[in-house]
Amino acid sequence: xxxxxxxxxxxxxxxxxxxxxxxxxxxxxxxxxxxxxxxxxxxxxxxxxxxxxxxxxxxxxxxxxxxxxxxxxxxxxxxxxxxxxxxxxxxxxxxxxxxxxxxxxxxxxxxxxxxxxxxxxxxxxxxxxxxxxxxxxxxxxxxxxxxxxxxxxxxxxxxxxxxxxxxxxxxxxxxxxxxxxxxxxxxxxxxxxxxxxxxxxxxxxxxxxxxxxxxxxxxxxxxxxxxxxxxxxxxxxxxxxxxxxxxxxxxxxxxxxxxxxxxxxxxxxxxxxxxxxxxxxxxxxxx
Amino acid sequence: xxxxxxxxxxxxxxxxxxxxxxxxxxxxxxxxxxxxxxxxxxxxxxxxxxxxxxxxxxxxxxxxxxxxxxxxxxxxxxxxxxxxxxxxxxxxxxxxxxxxxxxxxxxxxxxxxxxxxxxxxxxxxxxxxxxxxxxxxxxxxxxxxxxxxxxxxxxxxxxxxxxxxxxxxxxxxxxxxxxxxxxxxxxxxxxxxxxxxxxxxxxxxxxxxxxxxxxxxxxxxxxxxxxxxxxxxxxxxxxxxxxxxxxxxxxxxxxxxxxxxxxxxxxxxxxxxxxxxxxxxxxx
Amino acid sequence: xxxxxxxxxxxxxxxxxxxxxxxxxxxxxxxxxxxxxxxxxxxxxxxxxxxxxxxxxxxxxxxxxxxxxxxxxxxxxxxxxxxxxxxxxxxxxxxxxxxxxxxxxxxxxxxxxxxxxxxxxxxxxxxxxxxxxxxxxxxxxxxxxxxxxxxxxxxxxxxxxxxxxxxxxxxxxxxxxxxxxxxxxxxxxxxxxxxxxxxxxxxxxxxxxxxxxxxxxxxxxxxxxxxxxxxxxxxxxxxxxxxxxxxxxxxxxxxxxxxxxxxxxxx
Numbered sequence: 028x029x030x031x032x033x034x035x036x037x038x039x040x041x042x043x044x045x046x047x048x049x050x051x052x053x054x055x056x057x058x059x060x061x062x063x064x065x066x067x068x069x070x071x072x073x074x075x076x077x078x079x080x081x082x083x084x085x086x087x088x089x090x091x092x093x094x095x096x097x098x099x100x101x102x103x104x105x106x107x108x109x110x111x112x113x114x115x116x117x118x119x120x121x122x123x124x125x126x127x128x129x130x131x132x133x134x135x136x137x138x139x140x141x142x143x144x145x146x147x148x149x150x151x152x153x154x155x156x157x158x159x160x161x162x163x164x165x166x167x168x169x170x171x172x173x174x175x176x177x178x179x180x181x182x183x184x185x186x187x188x189x190x191x192x193x194x195x196x197x198x199x200x201x202x203x204x205x206x207x208x209x210x211x212x213x214x215x216x217x218x219x220x221x222x223x224x225x226x227x228x229x230x231x232x233x234x235x236x237x238x239x240x241x242x243x244x245x246x247x248x249x250x251x252x253x254x255x256x257x258x259x260x261x262x263x264x265x266x267x268x269x270x271x272x273x274x275x276x277x278x279x280x281x282x283x284x285x286x287x288x289x290x291x292x293x294x295x296x297x298x299x300x301x302x303x304x305x306x307x308x309x310x311x312x313x314x
Numbered sequence: 315x316x317x318x319x320x321x322x323x324x325x326x327x328x329x330x331x332x333x334x335x336x337x338x339x340x341x342x343x344x345x346x347x348x349x350x351x352x353x354x355x356x357x358x359x360x361x362x363x364x365x366x367x368x369x370x371x372x373x374x375x376x377x378x379x380x381x382x383x384x385x386x387x388x389x390x391x392x393x394x395x396x397x398x399x400x401x402x403x404x405x406x407x408x409x410x411x412x413x414x415x416x417x418x419x420x421x422x423x424x425x426x427x428x429x430x431x432x433x434x435x436x437x438x439x440x441x442x443x444x445x446x447x448x449x450x451x452x453x454x455x456x457x458x459x460x461x462x463x464x465x466x467x468x469x470x471x472x473x474x475x476x477x478x479x480x481x482x483x484x485x486x487x488x489x490x491x492x493x494x495x496x497x498x499x500x501x502x503x504x505x506x507x508x509x510x511x512x513x514x515x516x517x518x519x520x521x522x523x524x525x526x527x528x529x530x531x532x533x534x535x536x537x538x539x540x541x542x543x544x545x546x547x548x549x550x551x552x553x554x555x556x557x558x559x560x561x562x563x564x565x566x567x568x569x570x571x572x573x574x575x576x577x578x579x580x581x582x583x584x585x586x587x588x589x590x591x592x593x594x595x596x597x598x
Numbered sequence: 599x600x601x602x603x604x605x606x607x608x609x610x611x612x613x614x615x616x617x618x619x620x621x622x623x624x625x626x627x628x629x630x631x632x633x634x635x636x637x638x639x640x641x642x643x644x645x646x647x648x649x650x651x652x653x654x655x656x657x658x659x660x661x662x663x664x665x666x667x668x669x670x671x672x673x674x675x676x677x678x679x680x681x682x683x684x685x686x687x688x689x690x691x692x693x694x695x696x697x698x699x700x701x702x703x704x705x706x707x708x709x710x711x712x713x714x715x716x717x718x719x720x721x722x723x724x725x726x727x728x729x730x731x732x733x734x735x736x737x738x739x740x741x742x743x744x745x746x747x748x749x750x751x752x753x754x755x756x757x758x759x760x761x762x763x764x765x766x767x768x769x770x771x772x773x774x775x776x777x778x779x780x781x782x783x784x785x786x787x788x789x790x791x792x793x794x795x796x797x798x799x800x801x802x803x804x805x806x807x808x809x810x811x812x813x814x815x816x817x818x819x820x821x822x823x824x825x826x827x828x829x830x831x832x833x834x835x836x837x838x839x840x841x842x843x844x845x846x847x848x849x850x851x852x853x854x855x856x857x858x859x860x861x862x863x864x865x
Contacts, residue, residue: 069458069488083778106784114782121772122779124804134801138784170808174357184783201486203357203515205554230489233559270490275559275581282585287594297563301570304563304588308572311592369823393825401823408816413732413764420835422824427831434835455767469824 030057030080030112030192030224035089037075049075051248052089057192057226062218064239064256065228068270071245073228074117077196080226081114093192110139113190117197119181120174128154128172128180129165135188153187156217158209175206179213186217193217194226199234211237232274236260236295244271261293276300318383319398319476319509321345321368326377328363336375337363338532347476350503350510352523352540356554360532361513365481368511369399382476397426400470404482406462407454415441415457415465416450422473440471443506444498460491464498471502477509478502484516492516517544517556521579528555541577560584607667609727614843615657616728620737622844623729626851630721633851633858634714642861643713649854650720657728667723668716675712682708735759736836746829753829761817769806776805 037050050072057063067073078084079091082098082105091098093108116122125131132153136146154161157179164172169180178198185193198214199207215238218225229235235242235256242259244252246269252259259266260277267273273281277295284290290303323343329336338360345351355361366372367379370386382398384391400422403409412418419437428436441447444464454462463483470478480499484492496519503510512523520526526543528536530553536543544550547565550557557565564578564587574587615623630649637643654664668675688703729737739756746752777787780801787798 069490078778081782083781106786109782110784114779116775116779116782119779121809122776122801122805124801124808134780134785135783138786188783203554204556205356208554272489276563279560279563279581279584282581283588286585286589288588288592297559297566301563301566304567304592305570305572307588307592308567366819371819371823393827396823396825401820403816403820403823405813405816407768408813409820411761411764411817411821413760417732417835421821421826424832424834425825425827427833430833430835430837433833437835453767454764455771466820473824 029059029094031090031092032056032076032079033090033092035076035079035091036087037072037079037084038087048248050079050086053248053250054089055243055250055253057224059224060222062225062238062240063227064235064242065226065245066230066232066235066242066271067245070247071269072248073245074196076245077114077194077226077228080192080194081112082109083114110135110188111191113185113188113193115182115185115193115195115198117200118178119185120169120177122184123169123177123181126168127166128159128169131169131180132183132187135184139188149187149189150183152189153183156186156221157183157213159183175202175209178202178206178210182210182213190223192224192226194228196228197230198227199229199231207234214238232260232272236274244269246270257293257295260295319347320380320382321399321477321509321511322378322380323364323367324378324380326364326367326374326379328360328367328372329375336532338367338374340377341529341532341534342377343527343534343537345509345511347509348503348507350500350512350522350524352520352526353511353513353529354515354517354520354526354543354555355529356515359529359553361529362481364529365401365479365511365513368477368479369401370395371401393426397422397473398475399477399479400473400475401479401481402463402466402470402483404485406459406466406486409466409469410454410462413453414450415446415452415454418454418465419468419472422469426473436472436474437468440468443471443502444468458491459487460494463487463491463495467495467498467502475508477511479511479513481513482515483512484514484519492519496522515555517558521558528553539577541579544579545576607663607723607727608730609659609663610730611658613656613658613728615653615724615847617841617843618728618847619838619840619844620729620733621741621838622840622847623725624734624737624741626847627721627725629851629855631718633855634717634721636855636862637714637858638862639865640710641865642858643710643717645854645857645861646717649850650717650724653724657724659724659727663727664720664723667727668719671715671719675715678715679708679712682711731763732760732836735763736838740838753832757829765813769810772809773802773806776802 032053032055035050035053039047039049053076065073065076075084079086085099093112096103096108098105098108123131125134129150132150133146136149141149151161154165159176159179169177172180198210202210211234214225217223227238239256242254242256243250244259251269252265260273263273263278263281274295276297279300280290280294284292288307294300294303323341326338326341327336328338341364353361353364363372367374367386368381370392373387379386381395384395386395410418411421416437419440420433423433423436441450444467446461446464446468449457449461454465457465478499484495487495499510500522502508512519514520521540521544523540526538526540527534528543535553536546536549544557544561547557547562558579560578560581564574564584568574572591578584578587634646637646651661654661683700683704684698686701686704686707688701690702691699692702693700735756739752742750742752742755785798785801790798
């Protein structure tokens with residue numbers, strides 16, 4: 028179910044002195060099954076964009092088409108359309124409210140009008156996706172769990188709706204390295220297993236390098252770059268000019284190349300660098 | 315003046331009432347005046363507990379914590395301790411009490427009974443030190459996370475502390491906010507000699523400290539300079555902590571026989587080492 | 599938009615009235631309310647209206663801003679008017695059809711009581727338009743301080759008010775976020791009858807409460823870390839001073855009260 032964004036513009040406080048352009052003529056298409064990362068500085072428009080993709084915000088101009096249908100069109104059943112798009116906000120654990128993990132995860136499917144059997148099945152499915160053991164956690168209160176676990180319950184709540192597209196806004200924000208790894212592994216597995224089109228908004232270049240197959244780079248309301256991580260991280264100057272960093276490995280590669288070493292221009296994974304550096308060393312000592 | 319500003323933990327154990335095993339057990343450490351010490355550990359390791367023991371929010375179950383010459387067990391010195399050991403917390407919002415920045419910075423001074431005439435100069439210099447002077451009359455909810463944290467720091471600074479404890483102060487901020495706050499604290503440490511205990515799980519911050527203490531399961535498992543600590547790549551991985559990418563890359567290269575020096579933390583350091591080991595055949 | 603919401607409707611311009619001591623303004627507002635209740639004739643009301651108009655001029659507050667304060671209560675004022683219009687017994691009948699009966703006395707009484715309500719609202723609006731929430735809470739705290747002798751928690755009350763004011767915008771933002779998150783899960787806050795809409799509030803209110811408690815705990819720790827230990831020994835950044843203008847304002851109010859009393863006696 029592809030998402031197509033056409034010339035999307037969003038202005039806050041339209042018609043007043045405080046008018047700010049949050050999104051400026053943004054266009055792109057997300058295809059089925061992709062894992063797309065959206066990166067940008069705070070204020071680049073990432074969060075605004077994400078809220079448009081789910082129909083929470085109306086464009087000032089332009090369109091958002093989901094499966095060919097205009098999300099903000101006249102005769103569109105927005106609620107139904109919205110439920111095909113799963114949106115996980117930042118710090119989603121703050122939205123938990125039910126007495127048990129099971130009930131909270133069931134909230135989404137219940138709103139979708141599913142039968143009790145279907146709901147129960149969805150809850151199990153979702154908990155499995157986020158690696159929370161059903162027997163251990165289903166009946167417990169979500170407020171007893173650790174921060175990372177609560178986050179996974181919140182994500183499960185969206186996954187249980189079986190959306191065709193999963194959009195996550197900074198899924199690793201505020202987590203320690205262990206929590207972060209768990210979430211990223213879970214997302215990667217979910218994407219691989221269920222082939223859910225996934226969009227992840229993040230500040231972390233490392234997270235993006237690990238998971239994204241394609242990156243949309245945003246700055247000041249515009250999409251300034253659209254390509255694979257390999258292509259994007261090779262453009263150090265562009266990235267630093269808009270206030271973003273590139274992964275350490277990519278920077279190492281750029282510095283060494285600038286110093287005259289024979290390395291491919293677009294390395295960004297530490298493993299790749301390791302091979303090449305060993306090669307360089309062995310060649311050097313062979314003299 | 316700051317006479318004795320050392321911080322000492324002597325065989326400190328702390329157990330929460332509801333939990334079976336203690337959060338900290340038998341921890342000993344000394345923090346010298348003017349040091350910038352990073353405390354690394356994953357969530358639940360005991361590092362936040364340690365922070366709260368330093369300003370007498372918690373009293374040790376066993377052992378003693380001595381801050382600036384005062385034992386935290388002695389109730390009558392609690393306010394002395396807290397004046398000298400200021401603490402900033404993880405959630406930028408949940409530290410700000412007043413509706414206007416200037417008023418919030420004044421909060422600590424009001425609590426200490428500082429005379430009204432003295433307050434304004436202290437507030438102004440605290441705000442200047444964190445570069446938030448032009449926001450003195452702003453409402454806190456209009457500020458970014460990094461700005462709110464800096465206001466919190468100003469609130470502490472106005473009280474003229476010898477020690478600042480930052481309990482994961484950057485965990486909820488975006489990268490630029492993190493940099494803002496870290497740089498602010500670091501410059502206070504370098505320029506005013508304020509001792510800093512920086513609790514974090516971000517390795518890039520710990521890499522810039524004078525000393526790193528790694529806390530695991532309630533004990534200090536590693537201690538030393540950042541270079542020394544991060545070189546224990548495998549150990550760090552085992553306790554689920556990040557190691558700077560360059561450090562772990564250097565470790566792997568060393569494992570394959572490449573004689574890189576120990577303690578590489580940054581890209582530039584690795585570049586220098588590569589240049590040393592693989593001299594370029596200068597053609598022309 | 600959310601960012602501009604403060605409690606009440608503080609109109610931030612500079613004027614003699616804005617600069618009056620909030621304690622004086624609070625006391626004078628109470629006196630004003632007494633005066634409104636004491637006025638017995640429309641002549642008295644004319645005085646009161648003139649007073650309100652005059653204060654709004656000195657305060658640089660446009661009269662229409664003042665009248666906006668009546669908007670939320672327009673239904674109640676209308677109800678007061680209609681109830682008195684139709685159900686007051688009287689002799690001079692103006693209109694009579696079916697069971698509806700409008701008398702001259704009824705009309706006058708309706709007008710009188712509705713005006714009274716309006717004046718009460720306008721008077722308190724003057725207070726909130728010219729006094730910032732911070733100044734108000736300061737004034738309240740200092741006025742209540744003498745009650746500390748009977749163990750009334752004046753300082754704690756003021757602290758609570760300040761913190762509440764501080765967190766209102768923050769909580770509003772959080773409400774917005776939670777609402778959006780639950781809407782993304784299919785929650786419906788708009789349609790349905792009263793009961794289903796009340797139930798729909800649970801996914802909004804529970805997280806808010808949980809988060810509010812957590813904030814409270816965090817804030818308490820942060821306050822203690824900055825040596826907060828209650829009201830004892832605390833000094834203040836903002837010091838309130840009574841100036842000549844405050845005495846003038848008291849004088850004007852005393853004059854109004856005197857005139858109203860005289861009106862009550864002679865008219």
